Amino acid sequence: MQIFVYNPNSSAPMTDLIARSARAAAGGNATIMAGGAFAPVPPSIEGHHDAAMAIPAMLDALRRAEAAGAQAHVIACFDDPGLAAAREVVAGPVIGIAQAAMQVATMLASRFSIVTTLPRSVPIIEDLALHYGMSHALQNVRAVDLPVLALDADPDHAHALLRREILAARNQDAAEAVILGCAGMSDMCKTLSAETGIAVIDGVHAGVRLAVALAGGGYQTAKTGAYGWPRDKSQDQHSASPLREVAQ
Structure with missing residues (x-):
């Protein structure tokens, strides 16, 4: 079984990190095909404009991955950019890590909070929770006020800020995850999770495990309605945008 895990931004260190996390999540149950974008795709996705800039290259990468044998796909960005469009252009299941993490959280706990990077991401995530029918369980979206790329630049500082907000979510929000x-x-x-004594859920892990389950069950995306393709795909002309592939 082959699962394609795609980082929609053009940060090579983040693509490498996501690939490691995805392979750890898959264990021996699937082969992870990991890839990410190149510039001019933004090096981080921190808002609607960045997401829009990243989507065309992502759709092209998913098409090529499926042609190479991928049976399911994981979009490894918590904004779930272009998720509906991705489900249109490939046959295999496409998992957004925000949706995956929220669904896993509601199966483990009755209420949860989310800790993200920048304050501008808060309303985007709240809108996703509303769209996915998760607002009833979402207690709070907390931001550590760090840019995405600062997570790699100063991981110790990022870890300390995350730990603080996770404890606040547990103690102030009454979040159970x-x-x-x-x-x-x-x-x-x-x-x-070990340091705070609360279930901490990572969307990459959740997304990969759900992708493995769906692909293993032989499921494919429904093509008779919203995710159907209204014309012959061969009529479309797509630029062959470069894909940063991560070695096995």
Whole structure:
């Protein structure tokens, strides 16, 4: 079984981190095909404009991954950029890590909070929770006020800020689980859960495990309605945008 895990931004260190986290999540149950974008795609996705800039390259990468044998796909950005469009252009299941993490959280706890990077991400995540029908369980979206790329630049500082907000979510929000609201936080998940005594959920891990389950069950995206393709795909002309592939 092959699962394609795609980092929509052009940060090579983050693509490498996501690939490591995805392979750890898959264990021996699937082969992870990991990739990420190149410039001019932004090096981080921190708002609607960045997400829009990243989507065309992402759709092209998913098409090519499926042609190479990928049976399911994970979009490793917590904004879930272009998720509906991605489900249109490939047959296999496409998992957004925000949706995956929220669904896992509601199966483990009755209420959860999310800790993300910048304050500007808060309303975007709140809108996603509303769209996914999760607002009833979402207690709070907390921001550590760090840019995405600062997670890699100063991981110790980022870890300390995340730990503080996770404890606040537990003690002030009455959250029973906390979701890490950025793929760049995935390598801190286990340590933060052990340090805070609360279930901490990483969307990359959740997304990969759900992708493995869906692909293993032989499920594919429905093409008779919203995710159907209204014309012959061969008529579309797509630029072959470069893909940063991460070695096995």
